[in-house]
Amino acid sequence: MKTNSSNSLLAVPTGPLKISELPPNNVGTSGESIHLSLVIPTYKERDNIQNVVSILSQLLDESIPGNYELIVVDDDSPDRTWEIAQSLTTEYPQLRVMRREQERGLSSAVIRGWQAATGSVLGVIDGDLQHPPEVLMQLLRSVEQGADLAVASRHVEGGGVSSWSVVRRLLSRGAQLLGLVILPGVLGRVSDPMSGYFMVRRSAIANATLNPVGYKILLEVIGRGKVDEVAEVGYVFCERKEGESKVTWKQYIDYIHHLVRLRLTGGNKKQKLTQQTGFPIGRFIRFGLVGLSGVFVDMTILYLLSDPTTLAWPLTRSKIMAGEIAILNNFLWNDAWTFADVSARQQEWHQRLKRFLKFNAICLAGLVLNVLVLNLVFNFLIPNRYIANFIAIAVATIWNFWINLKLSWRVTEVK
Structure with a gap:
């Protein structure tokens, strides 16, 4: 057992901020760690x-x-x-x-x-x-x-x-x-x-x-x-x-x-x-499958809003609406499936709303990242728009998953 033999102050170490492998020998009475x-x-x-x-x-x-x-x-x-x-x-x-x-x-x-x-x-x-x-x-x-x-x-x-x-x-x-x-x-x-x-x-x-x-x-x-x-x-x-x-x-x-x-x-x-x-492969696969469902939702809504045979809305307005509905679809599936273990402990409506707002912001940032990567790859690396787009989608998907994993679905509020 090591005790303090006097009430004198410890000397302040000097020099580099480096921890020795062995404890200092001049401290204490027994010389033991x-x-x-x-x-x-x-x-x-x-x-x-x-x-x-x-x-x-x-x-x-x-x-x-x-x-x-x-x-x-x-x-x-x-x-x-x-x-x-x-x-x-x-x-x-x-x-x-x-x-x-x-x-x-x-x-x-x-x-x-x-x-x-x-x-x-x-x-x-x-x-x-x-x-x-x-x-x-x-x-x-x-x-x-x-x-x-x-x-x-x-x-x-x-x-x-x-x-x-x-x-x-x-x-x-x-x-x-x-x-x-x-x-x-x-x-x-x-x-x-x-x-x-x-x-x-x-x-x-x-x-x-x-x-x-x-x-x-x-x-x-x-x-x-x-x-x-x-x-x-x-x-x-x-x-x-x-x-x-x-x-x-x-x-x-x-x-x-x-x-x-x-x-x-x-x-x-x-x-x-x-x-x-510590990349969680299982969660990422579920996140990717949810993302595929979002693509289907996006394409369907875009068709219903913008096609001349349906509502015939302007393309930009239709795309914004389709994108938001797809994001909402993805959020609901991720909340109920991909990150169900976390969302089960944060079930109040305002907690879900905060998760959705964070998810939405991160996905919008991912869209910006998608466009940047697409242009960089197409203009400087691979002059094939489809390969470049595939790479951009992959990068944005990893971004969306990783940042949402760390910021959107985690326990942050307790009473």
Whole structure:
């Protein structure tokens, strides 16, 4: 068992943001590694920190007594959060505190905490109780059962958000959509790549030079680590009870910067494509069959509206109406068949309406993509309009399926 022998602050590691394969030897009294090191990055969390430490300590003392450590890494909060945390070390011997005065940022705070950690499993949890502590042991069990990375997700069974505004939901969806476009091999591996609540084996990120921007440390872990098996555990993201939210526009700018940096530097290129994407073939086949039914509906409606022997509407107006009816047809079939397991848990009319609106927007974007690919292939690669059109349809179909899978049919709202 490793305990904190004094209430002195941890020295802040310097140099590259790299996790050693073996834990540091100069920490603790026994020189032995422990099982779990959980980092709690904080900034202006004076009102929350004692409650967080108390709840986590009680939970872990019951499950893995003496075989864990809590590491509070505070970015020199003006409310002196670090000082409150330091005063708790006598009561909670597994607690260690680091005060950073030169560096700033949640991602780097987490890594600096991991650099000082002695655990074989490294984790992170927010210091504001928006991450429910009771999920902690489910994450740890997932790692103990073989996962290299266990992520608490808002978008799997048992997950959701409690009371987000429409604007925040749109920003979250838009951020994930952008990530899927820029970096599908990273964001496609988990349902909630924006999560800041997870555990990872030390060996999975050891010796990788991490280079995060902003808050989304999980992107860096997946993109640069040696992560083979990923597990996800549902959790409900709760609104904070004390303190103020730190979500700002700068975080979204940092997120885009981070995506581009990972895209350009390549991350860990040794990961297999099947591991990166986890492409669900069965769903895709069902999605494709539904798409074929949509083609039949589109052609039928177009004929009924535009043919001189029927209503004789103008072609453009007829096509728009036929396309919308085909999209509605596809949505209803996908909702009832392709993604039935998800839609069964979100059956209220406003939830279906939101799924339909997202599906519609994604399909319209797919139409634009279809036209662009058609022109690019026909003009620069294969001067055959039918082959070019087939390729364009294939690309648009994959786009529609993948983005809808990640954004339209997922559990996002709970009471």
